[in-house]
Amino acid sequence: xxxxxxxxxxxxxxxxxxxxxxxxxxxxxxxxxxxxxxxxxxxxxxxxxxxxxxxxxxxxxxxxxxxxxxxxxxxxxxxxxxxxxxxxxxxxxxxxxxxxxxxxxxxxxxxxxxxxxxxxxxxxxxxxxxxx
Numbered sequence: 001x002x003x004x005x006x007x008x009x010x011x012x013x014x015x016x017x018x019x020x021x022x023x024x025x026x027x028x029x030x031x032x033x034x035x036x037x038x039x040x041x042x043x044x045x046x047x048x049x050x051x052x053x054x055x056x057x058x059x060x061x062x063x064x065x066x067x068x069x070x071x072x073x074x075x076x077x078x079x080x081x082x083x084x085x086x087x088x089x090x091x092x093x094x095x096x097x098x099x100x101x102x103x104x105x106x107x108x109x110x111x112x113x114x115x116x117x118x119x120x121x122x123x124x125x126x127x128x129x130x131x132x
Contacts, residue, residue: 013037
């Protein structure tokens, strides 16, 4: 079992949600970087590669789905979880075609998002996640 510390990049234009998720995952012993929109996410990814992206679907400048598609076009394999209150089937199919790891509907419970993140880190990187 890999004991490397998981590194997450959380991107959401809702500051409260972004900071709440960041604090929760930090308490679980993970490294967390926060971004306010998709463009800032791509700029951060120029310098570092986290283990996982947690992205809001609808953000200014670049959407979470735009980020995933950009990474896919650049052949960057990075598990991505898209979060959205929007349940339109069109974007869901686009997200699945872009090979997102999971789609999480808002609002969600902390337990639900923790389970998805844990599963992605385990399946993609063989990482065991620290527990609170």
